[in-house]
Every structure is written in structure tokens, then in C-alpha cells.
Amino acid sequence: MSKVWILAKRNRKEILRDPLSLVFHFIFPIFMLLLFFCFLFGKTEIEIKTQVSMFHPYKLIPAVAIFAHSFLSLFSGMMIAKDRSESFFSRLCISPLTQYQFFLGYFLPLVEIAFLQSILVYGLGGAMSLLTPITFHLFSIDVIASFIVGFVFSSFFISFGLCIGLLVSDKAVGGIASVGINLVAIGSGMFMPLATIPVFKKVVQFLPFYHMVTVTQDIALGFYPTSLTSFQFEIEYYEALGIPVLYNALDIWWVHSFIAIFYMVILFGLTWIMFYRSTRFHQK
Amino acid sequence: MKTIEFEEVTKYYQKYSALEAVSFSVHEHELFGLLGVNGAGKSTLIHILIGLIPLTSGRICIFGNSIAEAKHQGIINVAFQEQAIAKKLTVEENITFIAQLYGEYACKESVENVLEQLQLKEVRHQRASTLSGGYQKRLSIAMAIVTHPQILILDEPTLGLDVLARHELWHLITSLKGKMTIFLTTHYLEEIEALCDRVAILNHGMLKAVGTIEEIQAKAKAQTLEEAFLAIATKEE
Structure with a gap:
């Protein structure tokens, strides 16, 4: 059996045997879906698109999947920080594991959990959408592409968790990861239209969460804004209501993609470097 | 036969000296005790021995090989002070x-x-x-x-245990004696007396004495190990 698989198996058990981890990774996203779908039940397609467009199934489901992934940072961070504080990490450092085996042994079980989360959120969301006038077509190319992109973005949250777990104590991980989770919830635009809060949007659009959520939503919708004219309808709608609104160059689809991928790659690289430094053997 | 040889092992954390030119050797199949108060440098020496932290200068040989070779061959293993177990x-x-x-x-x-x-x-x-x-x-x-492993390192194995559990563990450690070289760190004098063939005393990162319990008592002109330890530990202060 490969050493990566042996370590991954241990880490998978460590996560899946923690009831709190199961609740936050799997139960909580289901609860979120149920909660937000309540806004859609009993409404016509036009009402959904005009009154509660935030919770349009093609926007809601990819956003909840990203939100679910954000909990990976909390539990991956706590796992590795606990392993460090209880010297389990040191025990592994003196074992015959190579640095890349070490890294993959921690990373892969979290990827598996991210995949299960995506399946759960997209599958359940698709099923729930059957109760609304807008069906979320699970096997359409756009939805499958959105699923894959959202799943790939989960590596950002895994890297973030492992990174802070290697840096701080298990108690501090909880606090730091919670900030990340809250930034996803508030700053990603999944629960509120950020364009209508210009000052807030100016800040959060420099973080990856808003872009990750928007990219997966846009892919699911098949909507790829290339210029500000793409938002003409929204801009006119909010102006008619007297609400100030902000759309700028950062709302172009490839800019969203670039920022999201940039953060993901940087954090992945940083995590690898930190693993490399934390697990190197000193006496040659 | 010498199993582990520490040669002038020195460790500095910036300007603070954690270990100062520590030299001694551990023989094959003996149960060797490293004695010292908290902060004496015992855990630092163990962490250097297993390659977790780099040494500033000096050399450690395991069966004449480097630590990296010993690690590669799986010669050495450790029971850490914190249990280092997967709790779930x-x-x-x-x-x-x-x-x-x-x-x-x-x-x-x-x-x-x-x-x-x-x-x-x-x-x-x-x-x-x-x-x-x-x-x-x-x-x-x-x-x-x-x-x-051919060398088993026990870092403070009975720390935090009650008397009964401690004696049970001593019994287990004794049962391993002779099957492998055991390098044990502790700050309990009775543990050294009950288990070890030879002992080294570390204080403030410096090696103060090495030998059998009798040799150390004779060197310090003391009747008991406790008196000898106190005499050696307080000598520089």
C-alpha cells in the first residue's frame, strides 16, 4: 500500500469520526440549501428572477457549494495543528515518509471530502429545484463545468486550512478559519447583492471569495460578462429604485477567473513550501 | 559496542545556549538514562538526535552512521513526551x-x-x-x-502518570531491556534508579556527569543519587 494512501486513510478517519466535522461539512450545507430554497417555493419564474434573484437555483447551488468548502479550512487546520501540538506530526516527520507523500497524505482526504460536498450540494440542490419553476439541470454542460470549477476551488480552502494549521495552535486555527468562513458568507455575495453596497464591494472584490462564487455562478448560468454593458439591465433596474450600484472592470468574467485562480495557486504553493520546511530532516 | 555517539553537540537558539559541547556515548542493548531538571536540554538533545531540529555544531553517530542513514534504515524510533497518537x-x-x-x-x-x-x-x-x-x-x-527499532528513545515516558501506572510502565520498559538499546530521558531520580544501567546528568545544557549510578554517587561523594544530583546540579550555582 502506498505511503500516501496509508496517511490519507488515517487522516480521512480522523475527520470522518469527528461528529462536528460531519455536521459542518455535510449537514450544515444541506440546512443552508433548505433554508434558501424556502424563498423560492411557491414563486413563479418571473418572481424568482425579479424578487429573489440572489437565490435563483443556478446562483444559489454553486454558492452554497463554495460555502460548504470553506469549512474544510477549519477542520484541516485544526487537524494538522492538533497533530503538531500532540507530537503526532513529529512522529510522522521521523517516519520514512517523503515530503511530497506527507503533503499529499494530508491534502488528498480533504479533496475527497470536497468532492463529496460538491456531489451532495449539487445533487440535493438539483432535486430541490424540481419543486421550483426553475429546474437545475444537473447534467447540462454548464452545470457540470460549474461543478468541476467549484470543486477545484476547494483546494484554496484546503490549502488555507493546512497553512494556518502549520503556523498557529489548534485554538488559534478556529478563530482564523472562522474569519475566512464569515468572509465567504458575507463577502462572496451569496446572500446579498454586493453591487448595491459599493463601499463594501470595493473591499471584498480584492479577496478571492466573491470571485470564486461569481465564477461558478456565471459558468452554471452560461453568463460570461465581457464589458459593463453586460450589466446594463441590473444597473438600470437599481437606478430606477434609487439604489447606488457598483459594477467595474473586476466584474469581467476573465478577471474573476484570474483573481480566483491567482489566490488558489499562490496559497497552494505557499502550503507546499510550508510543508517542505516543516517536515525536512535536519541531520544529513 | 557504541550505539550512539554524541561528539561536542552544541545547540544555540540565537544567543541562548541550549546545549554546550555535549559528548558521551550509549552502548548497545543498555538502558541509558538522561537526567535533568526541566529546561536542562534533554528534549532538545532528543529532537536533534531524531533530526527534528538542526544542531549548531558537533556530530552524532548511530552505529557509526549519520542520523539520516539511521532514519533511512529505520534503526531508531521514539515514544514522545506527548503521546503522539491518533486520538480518533x-x-x-x-x-x-x-x-x-x-x-x-x-x-x-x-x-x-x-x-x-x-x-x-x-x-x-x-x-x-x-x-x-x-x-x-x-x-x-x-x-x-x-x-x-534497534534504538528506542523514551522521552519522559512516565510524565504525568500516577504511581500505579508509573510502576506498570517501568515493568514494561524492564521487559524491553536487552532486546534493544533504550535511551530514556526523565527528571525522576527513582526512575533512573529503578531502570537504568548508566546515566548522564544534564544541567543548563551542559553535561555534568556520565556513568553508573554508583560512579556518579562516588564522584559527588554522596550516599544517594538524589544527594549526588543535588550536589552536581547546584555546584555551578
């Missing part, structure tokens, strides 16, 4: 995990032997988090010896 895994899963990681050829047989040897069979299906402190220490030792 059962006792058997913990031991099997380490055995598999070290590529134990007859993994199942080795695990069974270790469960038997450390009297862990009755709790084999119990999660590590639900074990008492004594059993957790035993599990930690089991995880270290399942890989059949």
Missing part, C-alpha cells in the same frame, strides 16, 4: 498505521506481538482518546517498537 483511531489502528508506514513485512504478526507484549489486547478496539494516561503511554511505546 483505535489502539490496533494506531499500531497498524505505523507498521504499514514503515513497510513492516509481516505487519499483522508484528501488531499482534506488540499488542501482546504491551498488554494492550483488551483495549485493542478502543479509541485512543478514551484510554487512560497509562494506556496512552503504552500505546505510544507500542507504536515505537512495532517497527523493530
Whole structure:
């Protein structure tokens, strides 16, 4: 059996045997879906698109999947920080594991959990959408592409968790990861239209969460804004209501993609470097 | 035959000296004790020995080889001060995990032997988090010896245990004596007296004495190890 698989198996058990981890990774996203779908039940397609467009199934489901992934940072961070504080990490450092085996042994079980989360959120969301006038077509190319992109973005949250777990104590991980989770919830635009809060949007659009959520939503919708004219309808709608609104160059689809991928790659690289430094053997 | 040789091992954390030119050797199949108060440098020496932290200067040889070669050959293993066990895994899963990681050829047989040897069979299906402190220490030792190391390092093995659990663990350590070289760190004098063939005393990162208990007592002109230790430890202050 490969050493990566042996370590991954241990880490998978460590996560899946923690009831709190199961609740936050799997139960909580289901609860979120149920909660937000309540806004859609009993409404016509036009009402959904005009009154509660935030919770349009093609926007809601990819956003909840990203939100679910954000909990990976909390539990991956706590796992590795606990392993460090209880010297389990040191025990592994003196074992015959190579640095890349070490890294993959921690990373892969979290990827598996991210995949299960995506399946759960997209599958359940698709099923729930059957109760609304807008069906979320699970096997359409756009939805499958959105699923894959959202799943790939989960590596950002895994890297973030492992990174802070290697840096701080298990108690501090909880606090730091919670900030990340809250930034996803508030700053990603999944629960509120950020364009209508210009000052807030100016800040959060420099973080990856808003872009990750928007990219997966846009892919699911098949909507790829290339210029500000793409938002003409929204801009006119909010102006008619007297609400100030902000759309700028950062709302172009490839800019969203670039920022999201940039953060993901940087954090992945940083995590690898930190693993490399934390697990190197000193006496040659 | 010399198993471990420390030659002028020095460790500085910026300007603070944690170890100052420490030299001594450990012989094959002996139970060697490293004695010192908290902060004496015992854990630093252990962490250098297993390659977790770099030394500033000096050299450590294991069977004449570098530490990296010893690690590669799986010669050395450690039962850490903190138990270093996977809390959500059962006792058997913990031991099997380490055995598999070290590529134990007859993994199942080795695990069974270790469960038997450390009297862990009755709790084999119990999660590590639900074990008492004594059993957790035993599990930690089991995880270290399942890989059949030639050198076993026990870093403060009885720290935080009650008297009964401590004596049970001493009994287990004694049963391992002669099968491998055991390098034990502690700050309990009675542990040294009950278990060790030879002992080294560290104080403020400096080696103060090495030898059998009798030799150390004679050197310090003391009747007991405690008197000898106090005489040696307070000498520089």
C-alpha cells in the first residue's frame, strides 16, 4: 500500500469520526440549501428572477457549494495543528515518509471530502429545484463545468486550512478559519447583492471569495460578462429604485477567473513550501 | 559496542545556549538514562538526535552512521513526551498505521506481538482518546517498537502518570531491556534508579556527569543519587 494512501486513510478517519466535522461539512450545507430554497417555493419564474434573484437555483447551488468548502479550512487546520501540538506530526516527520507523500497524505482526504460536498450540494440542490419553476439541470454542460470549477476551488480552502494549521495552535486555527468562513458568507455575495453596497464591494472584490462564487455562478448560468454593458439591465433596474450600484472592470468574467485562480495557486504553493520546511530532516 | 555517539553537540537558539559541547556515548542493548531538571536540554538533545531540529555544531553517530542513514534504515524510533497518537483511531489502528508506514513485512504478526507484549489486547478496539494516561503511554511505546527499532528513545515516558501506572510502565520498559538499546530521558531520580544501567546528568545544557549510578554517587561523594544530583546540579550555582 502506498505511503500516501496509508496517511490519507488515517487522516480521512480522523475527520470522518469527528461528529462536528460531519455536521459542518455535510449537514450544515444541506440546512443552508433548505433554508434558501424556502424563498423560492411557491414563486413563479418571473418572481424568482425579479424578487429573489440572489437565490435563483443556478446562483444559489454553486454558492452554497463554495460555502460548504470553506469549512474544510477549519477542520484541516485544526487537524494538522492538533497533530503538531500532540507530537503526532513529529512522529510522522521521523517516519520514512517523503515530503511530497506527507503533503499529499494530508491534502488528498480533504479533496475527497470536497468532492463529496460538491456531489451532495449539487445533487440535493438539483432535486430541490424540481419543486421550483426553475429546474437545475444537473447534467447540462454548464452545470457540470460549474461543478468541476467549484470543486477545484476547494483546494484554496484546503490549502488555507493546512497553512494556518502549520503556523498557529489548534485554538488559534478556529478563530482564523472562522474569519475566512464569515468572509465567504458575507463577502462572496451569496446572500446579498454586493453591487448595491459599493463601499463594501470595493473591499471584498480584492479577496478571492466573491470571485470564486461569481465564477461558478456565471459558468452554471452560461453568463460570461465581457464589458459593463453586460450589466446594463441590473444597473438600470437599481437606478430606477434609487439604489447606488457598483459594477467595474473586476466584474469581467476573465478577471474573476484570474483573481480566483491567482489566490488558489499562490496559497497552494505557499502550503507546499510550508510543508517542505516543516517536515525536512535536519541531520544529513 | 557504541550505539550512539554524541561528539561536542552544541545547540544555540540565537544567543541562548541550549546545549554546550555535549559528548558521551550509549552502548548497545543498555538502558541509558538522561537526567535533568526541566529546561536542562534533554528534549532538545532528543529532537536533534531524531533530526527534528538542526544542531549548531558537533556530530552524532548511530552505529557509526549519520542520523539520516539511521532514519533511512529505520534503526531508531521514539515514544514522545506527548503521546503522539491518533486520538480518533483505535489502539490496533494506531499500531497498524505505523507498521504499514514503515513497510513492516509481516505487519499483522508484528501488531499482534506488540499488542501482546504491551498488554494492550483488551483495549485493542478502543479509541485512543478514551484510554487512560497509562494506556496512552503504552500505546505510544507500542507504536515505537512495532517497527523493530534497534534504538528506542523514551522521552519522559512516565510524565504525568500516577504511581500505579508509573510502576506498570517501568515493568514494561524492564521487559524491553536487552532486546534493544533504550535511551530514556526523565527528571525522576527513582526512575533512573529503578531502570537504568548508566546515566548522564544534564544541567543548563551542559553535561555534568556520565556513568553508573554508583560512579556518579562516588564522584559527588554522596550516599544517594538524589544527594549526588543535588550536589552536581547546584555546584555551578
